[in-house]
Amino acid sequence: MYSRFMSTSERLIESTRELLWERGYVGTSPKAILERAGAGQGSMYHHFKGKPDLALAAIRRTADEMRATAEGVLDGPGTPYERIEAYLTRERDVLRGCPIGRLTMDPEVIASDELREPVDETIDRIRERIAHLVEEGKEQGQFGAGLDGEAIAATVVATVQGGYVLARASGSPTAFDAGVRGLLSLLAPRPTD
Amino acid sequence: MYSRFMSTSERLIESTRELLWERGYVGTSPKAILERAGAGQGSMYHHFKGKPDLALAAIRRTADEMRATAEGVLDGPGTPYERIEAYLTRERDVLRGCPIGRLTMDPEVIASDELREPVDETIDRIRERIAHLVEEGKEQGQFGAGLDGEAIAATVVATVQGGYVLARASGSPTAFDAGVRGLLSLLAPRPTD
DNA sequence: GTCTATAAAACGATAGAC
DNA sequence: GTCTATCGTTTTATAGAC
Numbered sequence: 001m002y003s004r005f006m007s008t009s010e011r012l013i014e015s016t017r018e019l020l021w022e023r024g025y026v027g028t029s030p031k032a033i034l035e036r037a038g039a040g041q042g043s044m045y046h047h048f049k050g051k052p053d054l055a056l057a058a059i060r061r062t063a064d065e066m067r068a069t070a071e072g073v074l075d076g077p078g079t080p081y082e083r084i085e086a087y088l089t090r091e092r093d094v095l096r097g098c099p100i101g102r103l104t105m106d107p108e109v110i111a112s113d114e115l116r117e118p119v120d121e122t123i124d125r126i127r128e129r130i131a132h133l134v135e136e137g138k139e140q141g142q143f144g145a146g147l148d149g150e151a152i153a154a155t156v157v158a159t160v161q162g163g164y165v166l167a168r169a170s171g172s173p174t175a176f177d178a179g180v181r182g183l184l185s186l187l188a189p190r191p192t193d
Numbered sequence: 194m195y196s197r198f199m200s201t202s203e204r205l206i207e208s209t210r211e212l213l214w215e216r217g218y219v220g221t222s223p224k225a226i227l228e229r230a231g232a233g234q235g236s237m238y239h240h241f242k243g244k245p246d247l248a249l250a251a252i253r254r255t256a257d258e259m260r261a262t263a264e265g266v267l268d269g270p271g272t273p274y275e276r277i278e279a280y281l282t283r284e285r286d287v288l289r290g291c292p293i294g295r296l297t298m299d300p301e302v303i304a305s306d307e308l309r310e311p312v313d314e315t316i317d318r319i320r321e322r323i324a325h326l327v328e329e330g331k332e333q334g335q336f337g338a339g340l341d342g343e344a345i346a347a348t349v350v351a352t353v354q355g356g357y358v359l360a361r362a363s364g365s366p367t368a369f370d371a372g373v374r375g376l377l378s379l380l381a382p383r384p385t386d
Numbered sequence: 387g388t389c390t391a392t393a394a395a396a397c398g399a400t401a402g403a404c
Numbered sequence: 405g406t407c408t409a410t411c412g413t414t415t416t417a418t419a420g421a422c
Contacts, residue, residue, distance in 0.1 A: 008405075023300045027219035030398060040407050041399080047405090051398065097298060104361040105290060105298040107216045120362045127359070127368070151375030158355030158372035165354040166320070166347060168297040169313045175320070179351035182344030186379040201387075222415060233389050234417080240387090244416070 002037075009047040011037040016058035021099040024106045025055055025115070056115060062099050063118035070126045080137030081189055084130060084156060088180045094164060094173035101161045127153045142189045152187070159183045195230075202240040204230040209251035214292040218248055218299045218308070249308060255292050256311035263319045273330030274382055277323060277349060281373045287357060287366035294354045320346045335382045345380070352376045 002011050015036035019028040030051050034044060048054040073086045100122050109115045130153035137143040143152075159179050166175035195204045208229035212221040223244050227237060241247040266279045293315050302308045320343075327342035336345075352372050359368035 023219065024217070024298065026216065027300055029396075031396070042402095042406050042408080045399070098358075101355075101358045101362075102298045104358045105217065105295045107220055110361055110364075116362070116364070120364070123359060123362045147378060148371075148375065151371045151378060153375070154356070154359060154368050154372035155352055155375030155379070158353075158359055158368075159348055159351045160355060161358040162294075162351030162353060162355030163347070165291075165294045165297045166316060166351055168303055169294075169309070169316045171303075171309070171313070175347050175351075178341075178344045178347035180348075182341065182346070182348030183379075185340060185344060186348070186376075223417085224415070235388050235390080235420095238417075 008037070008039050008043045012039060012044055012047060012054060013058050013061060016054050017062050017099070020055065020058055020062070020103065021096065024102060025108050026106055028055075030054075052112065052115065056118075059100075059103065059109075059115060060118050063122040066098075066100050067122050067125055071129060074126070074129045074133060079142060080133040080140065081142055081187065083133055084187065085184055087130070088156065088160065088184060092176075094167045094176045095171070097164045097168055098161060101164065123157060127157050129153075130156050137189075143187075156183065201230070201232050201236045205232060205237055205240060205247060206251050206254060209247050210255050210292070213248065213251055213255070213296065214289060217295060218301050221248075223247075245305065245308065249311075252293075252296065252302075252308060253311050256315040259291075259293050260315050260318055264322060267319070267322045267326060272335060273326040273333065274335055274380065276326055277380065278377055280323070281349065281353065281377060285369075287360045287369045288364070290357045290361055291354060294357065316350065320350050322346075323349050330382075336380075349376065 002014060006014070012033060015033045016028070019032055019036065023032075030041070030044060033054070034041060037043075044054065048057065069090075070087060073090055074083055076083060076086060078086065100119055103109045103115075103119050109119065127150075131149040134143060134147060134149035134152045138145055138147060138149070163176035163179040166179060167173045169175075195207060199207070205226060208226045209221070212225055212229065216225075223234075223237060226247070227234060230236075237247065241250065262283075263280065266283055267276055269276060269279060271279065293312050296302045296308075296312050302312065324342040324346035327336060327340060327345045330336040331338055331340060331342070356369035356372040359372060360366050362368075
């Protein structure tokens with residue numbers, strides 16, 4: 001199911017990451033993880049204390065990966081507007097939803113400070129990075145001085161997260177793209193400014 | 194647990210609505226529903242074909258209710274901008290999330306056209322209503338002629354849905370409010386326009 | 387209509403052989 | 405380290421008494 005050169009512990013984490021993305025924490029059973037990883041019960045309980053412990057390892061890895069991807073784009077080339085645009089329009093598997101954002105709808109993730117922490121941390125870091133970009137854009141005169149960086153950043157991240165909701169509701173990525181397009185049209189530096 | 198004058202069938206639907214909101218479809222067991230409703234197995238299987246059938250009744254009711262609430266605000270008094278503002282700022286139990294939007298993260302809801310239909314329909318109707326309002330605002334000169342009603346509507350609904358994600362990630366409604374504030378600042382009719 | 391009894395399977399974990 | 409066996413509980417339902 002995975003590379004022959006991946007350790008059992010690695011295969012367990014990767015299986016869990018996939019299942020958490022597809023089905024969330026409450027919808028993912030150890031049995032399903034083990035089947036996908038091609039491992040037995042013993043392996044899982046040898047490497048991890050149980051389902052919450054394995055899930056934590058999986059969530060942390062997904063969070064780190066997403067943070068790196070987002071920051072790669074936000075710290076990339078271009079003006080502040082262009083970098084926010086790049087973040088909003090980067091390729092996404094829209095109908096699969098956000099592997100981190102979807103966890104916020106899971107009651108057991110939200111009930112556990114440990115499981116929620118990497119989710120919160122990731123979203124917060126991206127939000128802070130965008131807020132900083134907006135402030136930079138204001139200094140450069142690209143954005144109106146009246147904009148609040150923190151608020152705009154929340155709008156940007158929320159539009160992405162909510163875009164997944166619209167797309168999955170309709171079964172098509174169209175609404176996600178429309179939401180992004182609407183936000184970019186509101187955010188765009190206007191020649192008249 | 195509910196009014197003595199509520200029928201068993203009603204109590205089952207209401208219990209299911211609450212649990213779907215709190216835990217989603219995969220996280221809600223018939224047993225939990227029955228306990229909350231104060232009913233036995235037999236009652237549930239007498240009134241409903243099974244879990245999916247009961248969930249459908251519950252989802253339909255929540256969808257109808259949400260549609261009515263949203264349209265009540267969007268069709269209320271005020272200019273197009275004011276009505277969109279009223280929609281965005283209406284009182285919400287932010288940390289509980291959206292009882293309809295959260296269902297889009299549930300694999301079994303998304304896998305079932307029947308369960309997904311009321312979710313899709315509700316979000317789509319609200320989006321259409323907002324798109325129409327934006328077009329009205331354009332005709333009245335309140336919004337720039339360059340805005341695309343459908344796109345802005347998607348942004349508005351996505352900001353709300355994504356705002357729930359940010360709020361639940363951080364455990365505080367602050368980020369929801371910030372996202373709404375950011376969007377309103379971008380959308381606000383400017384005297385200079 | 388509502389209840390309890392029963393059931394096969396899945397859940398999450400432990401024990402212990404290899 | 406990995407496996408299978410076992411465990412007690414929960415899940416989703418059916419059967420049948422009342």
